[in-house]
Amino acid sequence: MTVSESSAGGRAVAKAPRRASAAKWDKETPLGLVRRARRMNRTLAQAFPHVYCELDFTTPLELAVATILSAQCTDVRVNMTTPALFAKYRTAQDYATADRTELEELIRPTGFYRNKANSLIGLGQALEERFDGEVPRTLDELVTLPGIGRKTANVILGNAFDIPGITVDTHFGRLVRRWRWTSEEDPVKVEHIVGDLIERSEWTLLSHRVIFHGRRVCHARKPACGVCVLAKDCPSYGAGPTDPLIAAPLVKGPETEHLLALAGL
Numbered sequence: 569m570t571v572s573e574s575s576a577g578g579r580a581v582a583k584a585p586r587r588a589s590a591a592k593w594d595k596e597t598p599l600g601l602v603r604r605a606r607r608m609n610r611t612l613a614q615a616f617p618h619v620y621c622e623l624d625f626t627t628p629l630e631l632a633v634a635t636i637l638s639a640q641c642t643d644v645r646v647n648m649t650t651p652a653l654f655a656k657y658r659t660a661q662d663y664a665t666a667d668r669t670e671l672e673e674l675i676r677p678t679g680f681y682r683n684k685a686n687s688l689i690g691l692g693q694a695l696e697e698r699f700d701g702e703v704p705r706t707l708d709e710l711v712t713l714p715g716i717g718r719k720t721a722n723v724i725l726g727n728a729f730d731i732p733g734i735t736v737d738t739h740f741g742r743l744v745r746r747w748r749w750t751s752e753e754d755p756v757k758v759e760h761i762v763g764d765l766i767e768r769s770e771w772t773l774l775s776h777r778v779i780f781h782g783r784r785v786c787h788a789r790k791p792a793c794g795v796c797v798l799a800k801d802c803p804s805y806g807a808g809p810t811d812p813l814i815a816a817p818l819v820k821g822p823e824t825e826h827l828l829a830l831a832g833l
C-alpha cells in the first residue's frame with residue numbers, strides 16, 4: 569500500500585498498488601518465494617504486534633480442552649463456556665470420572681456436545697492411563713489422544729509449551745493458497761511446505777498472525793485488499809475491493825485503527 573499526500577481536501581489517502589500480472593508470480597523462483605514469504609511474515613508482525621491464542625486457558629490441560637471444544641465453534645463462545653467448566657474440572661482425573669450428563673450440559677453451547685463430551689472423558693482417561701495425568705509435550709504423543717488431531721496438537725505445543733508449531737486451520741490454509749505459498753489442500757502437506765519457507769522460531773507467531781489476518785482483513789468472500797498491508801506481495805490482490813474507502817469498512821477487530829493507519833487512512 570502506498571500513500572499519496574496530495575488529495576482532495578488536503579487529506580492523505582491511500583493509493584492502491586496496481587495489480588501485478590499473473591506472469592510475475594508464475595516466474596517466481598523457490599528462493600524468491602522464500603524471500604517473499606518471510607517478508608510477508610515480517611509485514612504481518614508489524615500489522616499484528618500483539619498476537620495470542622484467542623482461546624482462554626491457564627494450563628496445558630485447559631488449552632487441550634478448549635481446543636477440543638473449539639471444533640465447529642467460535643473462540644468467543646468457547647471462552648464463554650470454559651470458566652464454569654474449568655472451575656469444576658481441574659485435572660485429567662476429573663474428566664476421566666466425569667458425570668456425562670453434567671459435562672454435556674456444561675459444554676452444550678459449543679455444539680456437538682455429545683461427541684465433545686466423549687472426547688473430553690476419553691482425553692482424561694488416556695492422560696491418566698498413559699501420561700500420569702499430564703498433557704504430553706510431543707506431537708507424536710499428543711495425536712494419540714482422543715479429540716486431538718495434528719492441528720490441535722500444534723496449538724498446544726506452540727501456546728502451552730512454547731515449542732514451535734504451525735497450526736493449519738481453515739483460515740491458514742485459505743490464505744497461504746491465496747498467497748501462492750502452496751496450492752496443496754492437505755493440511756499436513758501445507759504444514760510441511762510452510763515449515764520449509766519460514767524460520768522454525770517463527771512458526772507459532774506466524775500461525776497466529778495469518779489467522780488474525782484471515783479473521784480481520786483477508787475474509788473468504790470479500791477480502792479488504794484496498795487496505796491490506798500485504799497488497800504488493802499478494803498474487804490475489806484484487807480478489808476483494810481495491811478502493812481503500814470501500815475496503816476500509818471490511819476490516820474487523822480491535823486492531824482496525826492501527827491497520828487502517830498503516831494503509832494511510
Ligand code: SF4
Binds near residue numbers: 785786799806
Ligand atoms: S491483498 Fe487481498 S487477497 Fe491478498 S492478502 Fe490482502 S486482503 Fe487477502
